[in-house]
Amino acid sequence: METSAPGFTKVRGMDILARNNVTVQGPEGAQPMVFAHGFGCDQSMWRHVAPDFADRYRVVTFDFVGGGGSDPAAYDADKYASLDGYRQDVLDVVRALDLRDVVLVGHSVAAMVGAMATIAEPERFASLVMVGPSARYIDDEGYVGGFAREDIDELLESLASNYLGWSAAMAPAIVGNPDRPELGHELTEAFCRMDPDVARRFAEATFLSDNRDDLPRVPVPSLVLQCREDVIAPMEVGEYVAEQVPDSTFVVLEATGHCPQLSAPELTSDAIGAWLEGRVAA
Amino acid sequence: MLRVNATFLTWTGRPLEAVVGRRLVDLLTPGGRIFHETHYAPMLRMQGAVHEIAVDLRCGDGSxxxxxxxxxxxxDEHGAEREVLVAVFDATERRRYEQQLLRAHDEARAAEARAMRLARTLQQTLVPPVPPRVRGLTLAATYRPAGDGSQVGGDFYDVFPTGPDEQVVVLGDVSGKGVDAAVVTSLVRNTVRALAVLHHRPSSLLAELNDIVGFHETDRFCTVVVLRMRREPDGAWRVVVAAGGHPPPLLLRPGSEPVEVDVNGPLVGILTDQEYTETELRLAPGEVLVLYTxxxxxxxxxGELFGEDRLxxxxxxxxxxxxxxxVAGxxxxxxxxxxxxxxDDIAIVAVSPTPDVEPASDREAGPDRQAGPDPETG
Known part of the structure; x- marks a missing residue:
C-alpha cells in the first residue's frame, strides 16, 4: 500500500485498489483529495490538475470499473446499469484506503456520483467539487437539461457507429507528434479505453439519470465549476445544481468545452485551490 | 472553425459565413456532440490526434x-494549443456498410445465444437432471457435457419403472455430437422405454434396439448398458445386466475391490441381427453398481488415459x-x-439398495410411486 512521491505510484495489495486501478500520491497523512472521472474517459482526465494538489493533499485517482485500467473481470452489467454501481466504486475506494475528511472532486457524471457518495456516507467527506455537473440531461417540465430523449437515443447509436473508437487497439496507431516530441512516450498509452458494450451501458446510466432529488441532500460544502461554453452541461444546468445544493459556491470558468481540466487546467486548479483555501466566499 | 475548403462547404451545403467563426461541434448532431465532447475531445487533447471519429454533420438543408x-x-513552441487540423471524409457508403455489419454482428450474437439455449434445453430433455426417487433404491447420477456445454453431447441416461418395485436403468453413448447425435440419442432413449415394456430380458431388448438403430437412416451407432432391477422382499435387488459395446458396470461390495460385471455384446446399430448376453447378480444394501461412459x-x-485402474x-x-x-467425487x-x-461427455449413474424402508408418509409424497405400502406388491 505504500507509495512515494514524485509521480503517480500504483497502489497494490488490496482487491479494490487493483480493481479500480487506484493511484495515490502526495504526503501521507495529508487531507485526502479523491478525483473521479466522468463518462467517456478515465483517470488520465486529471493528469494536468491532480498533480497540482499533490504537494499538500493526499491525491487519489482511480478508474471506474469498466474503464481505463480497471479490472475487466470486476464488471457486472447489472451493478453498473445505474449510477448506484458507480457510487459504490467511490465508497469502496474511500473505504479501502480508509480515508476521512475527503475532498471529493467529480467531473461530469461523477459530480452526481460524488454527490450520491457524500449523501451515503457523510462522515467520510469534507467537501465536494463538481466540475461540469448536470442533475438531468434530458429536458423536463420546468427544467432545462439541454437534450431531448431522441438526442440521447442518437448518442447511443453514435456509440455503436464508433465501435472501434473505444477499443484499446486504437491509441497506439497514433504515431508521431513532431510538435511535442516530449509526448512520445505517452502516445504509446491508450487513453479512455472502454469496452463498447460497457460504454453503452455507462452512457445509458449517465444520460438517462435524474439526480435532481439528491441535490438538496448533499451534506457538505460544495463548489460548482461551470465552463462558460459547455454543450454537455450548459450554464443554466450548472446554475440549477448550485441553487439546489444547500451549501454551494458557483464559479464560472472562462473555458470552453466540457473538460476544463484539459482545456484550461491552470484555471481549473486555481479555482479549486482558491475555494478549498477559503479565498472564495461560500 | 477558422478555415474550411470549398468541398466542405459543398458537402454541408452551407455558405462560408455560416461556418467560419462557429465551432465544429455546433455542426454535429446532439448525440454526436455528447460523444465528441466526452470522449474524443479529451483524447485529442491528451494524445494530440484522433482518427476515424464517426459522426454525422448537420447540413444547411437539414439533411x-x-x-x-x-x-x-x-x-506553439511553448506547448500552448494553436489549432486543430481536421480532415473530413465522406463516409456515407462506409457507414451504411458498417451498420449492416453491426446488425449482422448483433444478429449472429443473438443466434448464437439462441442456439446455446436450444442445445441446453434439448440436453435437459435427453438427460433427466435429477434421477427419480425410487422406493428402496438410492440413485445418483451426473452428466457433464464436453467443453463449454454449447453442443448437445451424445451421452444419456434414463431411469424408469416397468412395474411395482421394478426399474430399468439405461446409460448410453451415441457416437458423435451435435444435432444428428441428439436425434439418435432421442430415438434410442424413447425406443428403450417402449422395448422395455415388450421385452422382459435386457438381452432381447438390446437385440431389438440394435436392429432399430441399424435400420435407421443415421450413420451413427451407440453403446448402451441396460439394467433391469427387481426389488426383493429382504431389501436387496435382483439385477439383470446387458451391454452393447459399452464399458461394463463396476460392482463395489464392502471389503473388496471394485470388480467389473462380466458382460458385453456388440455395438448397437452397426450390424443387424446380433445376439446379446446378460448377467444376473444380487445387489444387497451397502453394495453399489456404477455405470459410466x-x-x-x-x-x-x-496423452495418458484415466483408465480402468484409476477408475x-x-x-x-x-x-x-x-x-x-x-458419483460427484x-x-x-x-x-x-x-x-x-x-x-468428451461424462455420464455416471450409481445405484445402491437402500437399507431401511422409508417412512410411509414420505413414500406417498412421490409422484412416480408405483406401489402402496402393501409389501405384497413388492
Missing part, C-alpha cells in the same frame, strides 16, 4: 452527412456408503485429471 474525422492538435476412462492428461482405485477409495458423494476426479477441460 445529415455521415463523415469520418481525423483531427490533429497543433501547439467412456468419457471417464478415456479422459486424458498429456477402480477412485471408486474403491470413495466407497459405497455415500452414493451421491461417490468420481466426476470431479475425472474433470480435475483433465485440468478442468473435458474433451
Amino acid at each position: 445529415r452527412l455521415s463523415v469520418l474525422l481525423n483531427a490533429t492538435l497543433t501547439r 467412456d468419457g471417464v476412462t478415456e479422459a486424458r492428461r498429456e 477402480c482405485a477412485t471408486v474403491g477409495r470413495l466407497g459405497a456408503a455415500d452414493v451421491p458423494g461417490l 468420481l466426476r470431479d476426479e475425472v474433470v480435475t485429471y483433465q485440468g478442468g477441460v473435458t474433451h
